[in-house]
Amino acid sequence: MLIATTPAPGHVVGILDVARELTLRGHEVRWYTGRSFQGQVEQAGARFEPMSPELDFGGKSREEAFPAHAGLTGLTSFTVGVRDIFYRTAPRQMEDLLEVLRRFPADCILADDMCYGACFTAERTGIPLAWLANSVYILGSRDTAPIGWGLPPSATPLGRARNAVLRFLGDHLAMRGIRREADRVRAEVGLPRLRAGAMENITRPPALYLVGTVPSFEYPRSDLLPGTHFVGGLLGLPPEHFEPPAWWDELTEDRPVVLLTQGTTANDVDWLLVPALRSLAGQDVLVVLTTGSEVPAERLGPLPANVRVERFVPYHHLLPHVDVMVTNGGYNGANAALAHGVPLVVVPGSEEKPDVAARVKWSGAGVVVQRRAVSETRLRQAVTSVLHDGRYRRRAQELAREYRDSDAPRRAAELIESMADTQGQIPTGGVTR
Numbered sequence: 001m002l003i004a005t006t007p008a009p010g011h012v013v014g015i016l017d018v019a020r021e022l023t024l025r026g027h028e029v030r031w032y033t034g035r036s037f038q039g040q041v042e043q044a045g046a047r048f049e050p051m052s053p054e055l056d057f058g059g060k061s062r063e064e065a066f067p068a069h070a071g072l073t074g075l076t077s078f079t080v081g082v083r084d085i086f087y088r089t090a091p092r093q094m095e096d097l098l099e100v101l102r103r104f105p106a107d108c109i110l111a112d113d114m115c116y117g118a119c120f121t122a123e124r125t126g127i128p129l130a131w132l133a134n135s136v137y138i139l140g141s142r143d144t145a146p147i148g149w150g151l152p153p154s155a156t157p158l159g160r161a162r163n164a165v166l167r168f169l170g171d172h173l174a175m176r177g178i179r180r181e182a183d184r185v186r187a188e189v190g191l192p193r194l195r196a197g198a199m200e201n202i203t204r205p206p207a208l209y210l211v212g213t214v215p216s217f218e219y220p221r222s223d224l225l226p227g228t229h230f231v232g233g234l235l236g237l238p239p240e241h242f243e244p245p246a247w248w249d250e251l252t253e254d255r256p257v258v259l260l261t262q263g264t265t266a267n268d269v270d271w272l273l274v275p276a277l278r279s280l281a282g283q284d285v286l287v288v289l290t291t292g293s294e295v296p297a298e299r300l301g302p303l304p305a306n307v308r309v310e311r312f313v314p315y316h317h318l319l320p321h322v323d324v325m326v327t328n329g330g331y332n333g334a335n336a337a338l339a340h341g342v343p344l345v346v347v348p349g350s351e352e353k354p355d356v357a358a359r360v361k362w363s364g365a366g367v368v369v370q371r372r373a374v375s376e377t378r379l380r381q382a383v384t385s386v387l388h389d390g391r392y393r394r395r396a397q398e399l400a401r402e403y404r405d406s407d408a409p410r411r412a413a414e415l416i417e418s419m420a421d422t423q424g425q426i427p428t429g430g431v432t433r
Helices: 009-024 035-043 074-087 090-103 116-125 157-174 176-188 248-252 269-280 315-321 331-339 353-363 376-388 390-405 408-421
Strands: 002-004 030-033 047-050 109-112 129-132 208-211 228-230 257-261 286-290 307-310 324-327 344-346 366-368
Touching (some): 009 030, 009 035, 009 109, 009 408, 090 176, 116 129, 129 408, 157 176, 208 408, 257 269, 269 286, 331 353, 344 353, 376 390
Parallel strands (some): 002 109, 109 129, 208 228, 257 286, 257 324
């Protein structure tokens, strides 16, 4: 088994559980990614295969890795990110992976669903390919709006007309440049043009598409890709060593705990962290702020007395103590919170985060504060509502039971083994929805 992942935490964390399960089942697993993840790869029992240094932005925020992206927002942020982070790196990733395969002739490839170098490698070699989603279901559907709109699903005639119009506008206007870039990159590696919509003309679909969430947190569709399986929560491996910060005992005091996070790669200091800190100053709550990356203290301003700041605290240890998570809509963080029965306040950032926020609202597990409406008052009201309106916690706890009832690593490993044994012929009857 050869695993390949984009060198960013959200693209690595879900696959850790699966890699560990595969190695425990006796499979030889090699994992191609960035060097900052070598320890986690080896903890999972896989052998680390480093990507070329010029491709490896692991351990950096987006602004650190791609300085030209600083200040970009909205559609521009999304399209430039897709182009530079995922499309233009794919040809060199493919070269790396073909070299690995010369030394290690794998039976199948498992990749995150935006590691396009792995997709190109599978197309070139014919090796069966499985995706493990790093976020929401990425493929288009007549029952849903395209990624990025943050809209609820609709399979009514009017809803499907809406979805078709938005898809047309995206393909021919907003996302036209991305479609052309996909055509160019495929031509660069000697692969034929795919006549598909934006974000789908970059690669052929995989034999197996594993979505690391529960069905109740993903929109229903009548046209799922055959081979799609919602396997449950894949939340990563707990760290081998954890030293609690000095304030850890405060988590058990008699006041609610609010986790405020911007994730590990996205940088939402001014849009989310600062107004949220101000909104919760003086409230009878303990605020734990995890920044994900280094944030200069002067950007946060004077810290209120009820705030504790860390770059990172493992969710496995922290979330059992949390009453509400305030987030920019990172997919893995949202799933981790719900798996622990923690309701959410989401201020969606860029990329697909509006779609994650829409699913939080649609599932009833939290409140969304739209970015354009962010204010200290609105954030304080949202947190207060989620803390005191029992509907959100009850719904989050219902979802948590669904996560607990699924054995995601085992199910994912079984499906990957089936794909390898049958050379990619995954039965369509296996779609769990």
